[in-house]
Amino acid sequence: MRLSALAALVALVALVGSTTPATAAVPTAAVPAATATDMLLAQNQLRYAAGAPTIPADPRLVAAAQAHAQYQALNGTGGHYETAGLPGYTGYAPRDRALAQGFSGPFVSEVATRASDPLSGVLRLWDAPYHRLGMIHPNASAVGWGSAAASGGYQVVGNIAYDFGQATADVVRSPAAGQGGVPTSWDGRESPSPVPAGTSGPYGYPIMAVWSAGRTVELRGASISANGSAIPFYVAPQEFERDYIVLVPQRPLPAAAISVRLDVTVAGRWLSEEWSFTTVGAAPAPTFHSAWVTQSDWPTIAVGESTSVSVTFRNAGTATWTRGAATQANLGVNGDDRSFTALGMAVDWPVPDRPAVQDSLTVPPGATTTFTFRVRGVAPGTYLLHLRPVIDGLTWMEDEGVYVVVAVR
Numbered sequence: 410m411r412l413s414a415l416a417a418l419v420a421l422v423a424l425v426g427s428t429t430p431a432t433a434a435v436p437t438a439a440v441p442a443a444t445a446t447d448m449l450l451a452q453n454q455l456r457y458a459a460g461a462p463t464i465p466a467d468p469r470l471v472a473a474a475q476a477h478a479q480y481q482a483l484n485g486t487g488g489h490y491e492t493a494g495l496p497g498y499t500g501y502a503p504r505d506r507a508l509a510q511g512f513s514g515p516f517v518s519e520v521a522t523r524a525s526d527p528l529s530g531v532l533r534l535w536d537a538p539y540h541r542l543g544m545i546h547p548n549a550s551a552v553g554w555g556s557a558a559a560s561g562g563y564q565v566v567g568n569i570a571y572d573f574g575q576a577t578a579d580v581v582r583s584p585a586a587g588q589g590g591v592p593t594s595w596d597g598r599e600s601p602s603p604v605p606a607g608t609s610g611p612y613g614y615p616i617m618a619v620w621s622a623g624r625t626v627e628l629r630g631a632s633i634s635a636n637g638s639a640i641p642f643y644v645a646p647q648e649f650e651r652d653y654i655v656l657v658p659q660r661p662l663p664a665a666a667i668s669v670r671l672d673v674t675v676a677g678r679w680l681s682e683e684w685s686f687t688t689v690g691a692a693p694a695p696t697f698h699s700a701w702v703t704q705s706d707w708p709t710i711a712v713g714e715s716t717s718v719s720v721t722f723r724n725a726g727t728a729t730w731t732r733g734a735a736t737q738a739n740l741g742v743n744g745d746d747r748s749f750t751a752l753g754m755a756v757d758w759p760v761p762d763r764p765a766v767q768d769s770l771t772v773p774p775g776a777t778t779t780f781t782f783r784v785r786g787v788a789p790g791t792y793l794l795h796l797r798p799v800i801d802g803l804t805w806m807e808d809e810g811v812y813v814v815v816a817v818r
Contacts, residue, residue, distance in 0.1 A: 444527050445471055448554035451531045452544055452567070458588055461547050461581040467570065469512035470553025473499070474566040477506055477521070481564040482557035489519050503568060514551075516571040518543045523564055527556035530565025536592070537599040538615040538645060538655045543569050547577040547621040573623050582618045582669075586684035593688045594661035603645035604657050613640065613658020614688070616669055624676040625651045631672065633658060635665040664690030695728030699738070699798040699806040702777055708784070709816040715756050715785040718764075718813055722798050723777045725807075730772040736800060738772065740765045740780035743795040743808060749784075754792065754815070756783035764796070786817035 453463040480497035481487055491498050500506035503519035520540045524530030534540040550572040556563045584591040597610035604612060616633065620626050633640040633656060645655035654671055671682040687694055704720040720740065724730055730738040742749065742762045750761035758764045764782035772778045792815040798806040
């Protein structure tokens with residue numbers, strides 16, 4: 410990626426139709442602090458959901474953003490550049506305006522739109538992928554938001570600074586893995602356009618991944634699917650920088666779980682990213698949770714003697730546990746500890762670190778099942794066995810500190 414280009418990235422993109430038509434000057438007051446704070450919170454909530462670190466506000470960037478929002482409202486204009494001599498002028502380009510407020514960081518980009526209210530503006534900017542790129546970038550380090558009342562709505566501006574030397578997430582994906590309630594469609598109004606000329610929306614909600622540290626990313630292959638059916642898409646051009654991939658589905662997404670795969674080369678290294686999310690109206694993804702109910706008394710046995718131990722858990726999730734299927738609940742030794750088996754104390758355990766499987770054939774949400782297993786005394790002492798349910802291949806369930814003490818005399 411050409412790092413010097415990042416400062417110009419969002420200064421050269423705009424939401425189509427987002428500017429205010431030329432009108433008489435509209436006097437505006439400074440944006441209330443709570444509004445700027447709420448806009449920051451909205452962006453950070455979106456970043457957090459995508460796995461990007463949250464970022465602080467910088468008062469100098471807030472001032473620069475507010476000044477530009479007010480300039481746009483006063484002059485009935487939009488975009489990212491100002492004309493000297495017009496009311497409210499504070500600098501030609503985003504970095505000029507940041508410098509005027511005392512912010513000297515080398516990388517500053519800007520997002521701007523016109524919206525019915527400031528928070529709607531933040532969300533609208535996020536939906537557009539080239540704007541979302543600046544807002545979600547893992548190397549974003551500070552931001553300032555501003556807004557000003559204009560004819561028929563608000564001018565909304567965000568100034569974002571970047572630090573490409575900071576330790577941060579390796580890659581962020583949006584929508585994120587496991588995210589729900591994702592919009593199914595996008596109107597495609599962005600310039601430069603991420604979709605081919607001659608096509609028309611509505612499109613599916615844009616899907617993207619952004620890598621940190623300014624590394625060059627090349628796409629080798631990609632797929633989007635729902636319920637096993639492929640979803641056609643466009644690959645957006647890498648405008649100005651090359652550390653991201655954007656896919657735009659050609660038509661609105663179905664109400665379903667959407668699976669994504671990207672095969673990429675990142676700074677010369679071959680990688681694959683696979684994840685899924687659910688759109689608005691889709692049935693919620695099944696969840697796997699457990700809750701301890703009871704267990705048998707801790708056993709005391711002699712060397713060479715064996716005994717049964719049982720632990721009962723309740724299915725506290727939304728997915729049914731089914732014995733013999735991919736959703737079978739197993740009783741695991743926490744941390745995949747196989748030392749109990751290595752000592753010779755495990756008797757007919759299915760796996761060295763899995764003492765038992767669910768006793769019941771099916772365990773629907775809210776029902777309970779017991780895990781029963783045997784242990785043998787091999788040498789005098791007291792042995793502590795930490796236990797935790799697991800759906801192997803999917804997820805560990807809650808660690809409630811459940812354990813069994815086996816005393817061998």
